[in-house]
Amino acid sequence: MRCRWGRWVLVLLLFILSFTWAQPALALTEPERLVVEVWHIVNRAYVDPTFNGHNWQKVRQAALHPPPETMEQAQAVIQEMLSRLDDPFTRVLPQSQYRNLQTTTAGELTGVGLQIVLDTERRVPLVVAPIAGSPAAQAGVQSQDRILAIDGESTLGMGMDTAASRMRGLPGTQVVLTLERGERRWPVTITRQRVTLPSLTWDLRPGGVGYIQLSQFSAGSAAEMAKAIQALEAQGVRGYVLDLRNNPGGLFQAGLEIAQEWLDQGTVVYTVNRDGLETDFTAGGKALTDKPLVVLVNHGTASASEILAGALQDHRRATLVGETTFGKGLIQSVFKLSNGDGLAVSVARYETPLHHDIHRRGIVPDQMVSSQSEATANDPQYEAAVAWLAKNFVPTVAAGG
CATH class of the missing domain: 2.30.42.10 (PDZ domain)
Known part of the structure; x- marks a missing residue:
């Protein structure tokens, strides 16, 4: 009898435990859901699997204890959570800024x-x-x-x-x-x-110098670059100065497409994800010109501009003149949040074709020249570029000579 009662007690205890385990978790409030949503996106996508040396599970626990009660509190908690990454490019984009991002990349x-x-x-x-x-x-x-x-x-x-x-x-x-x-x-x-930003301007200057200034990488930049090169070739250009000074970047794809217009073949850039897996993006067509090229860079040359400058330098397709570039070597993806905001997350870092990691280091030009960004007669960087071209022009052969 004592054994039978023991079995019933055991069965009853197991029933109680199973019933307890089967209870659904308490529903999250809207502010809590937003915090958890951001945490999950960063957890699965962020480029650094160590999360800048932080235990990301504990970061979530701290973010929800005490739980935010309002959306304003949730936004403050999210900002504090993201600050642990020490990455200014991983950030929440309020709805207005999220919409502006779409129009900015369109020019x-x-x-x-x-x-x-x-x-x-x-x-x-x-x-x-x-x-x-x-x-x-x-x-x-x-x-x-x-x-x-x-x-x-x-x-x-x-x-x-x-x-x-x-x-x-x-x-x-x-x-x-x-x-x-x-x-x-x-x-x-x-x-x-x-x-309204024209991303590219160009003109043919004395001595057969084709000057192209690219101010940002937007959806139409590659097509504009192709038209500029083709027009300058038709006018008898002898060499090019590509001005990337104060170009903060833009669309990653535009940077790749423009690099392919200057390179016949080879890797343009490597991207490296959180698992250390590399993806190479290559040029496989025919460059639009093989004439001498100088690229002007400065501290404001960043992101997609550095991808282009690094590819041209590593392949010895161009000589870089100016100042060390900004050093933004992270690539962001933008996720739409349930409240209509956007979340920009650094998902990969990029390396130049020779595997130089330029994040927070920048690209060092071949010829260091300090100057401001305006291309004028008193611009030492531009003058240095023209001087380099004058020494590297292909000699013109007279007809019948």
């Missing part, structure tokens, strides 16, 4: 015309480059300038999305930026504008 921009990242040491926005022709460029803002305040409000610790949104606004309105360059600090008033 349009609204606002002051700056690309910024977080200066992780100073915790303020750092200018990658002003867009050529933008209000910021006209106001004299330069690559590597720090933005200390926007309309009098300190940017110390301010998120990049918040800083970007403060600089956006209706065309015709003004914003005051407090800038720092070296030891100098000063305010500058910029009038916001809607700017």
Whole structure:
């Protein structure tokens, strides 16, 4: 009898335990779901499997204890969570910025015309480059300038999305930026504008020099580049200066396509994912020209610009003149979140054809020349490029000679 009761107690205990285990987990609130959604995307896609040395499971636990009760609290928790990665390019894009991203890559921009990242040491926005022709460029803002305040409000610790949104606004309105360059600090008033950006301009200059300035990599950039090269070839160009100064990048695919217009064959770039697996992107067609080429670069040359410059340098297709480039060697994918925001996540890093990892290092030009970014008669970088071309032009053979 005692044994029979023991069996019933055991059965009853197992029934209680199984019933308990079968209970569904408590439903997450909307703010909690947003935090978990961002955590999951980063967990499966982020380029660094060590998450910058953080236990990502514990980061999730900390983010949900105590659980955020409002969407504003959730956004603050997400920002804190992403800050553990020490990666300014992995960030939430508010709905307006997410929409602007689509139009910017198509060649349009609204606002002051700056690309910024977080200066992780100073915790303020750092200018990658002003867009050529933008209000910021006209106001004299330069690559590597720090933005200390926007309309009098300190940017110390301010998120990049918040800083970007403060600089956006209706065309015709003004914003005051407090800038720092070296030891100098000063305010500058910029009038916001809607700017339609031609990504490429070109002309044939004295001595048969074909000058091409590429300001960003947008959807139509490769087609514009092809037209420029073909037109210059028809005009008897003897060599090229490709100006990538203050080009902050843009579409990865556009960078690949333009590299293929200058290279006959070979690897353009390697991408390396979180598992260390390499993917190579190659040029396999026929270059549009084989004439001498100099590429101008500076501290504002970033991302897709560095892919192009690195490929041309490694294949010895071009000589690079100017200053060390910005050093953005990470590739982002943008995910749409359930609340309509976007999430940019660094999913891979890229290496040049000779396997140079340029992230936070940049590309060192073949000829270092310090200068500003305008190509004028007083531009030492441009003058150095023309001097190099003059020594490397293919001699013209007279007819019948």
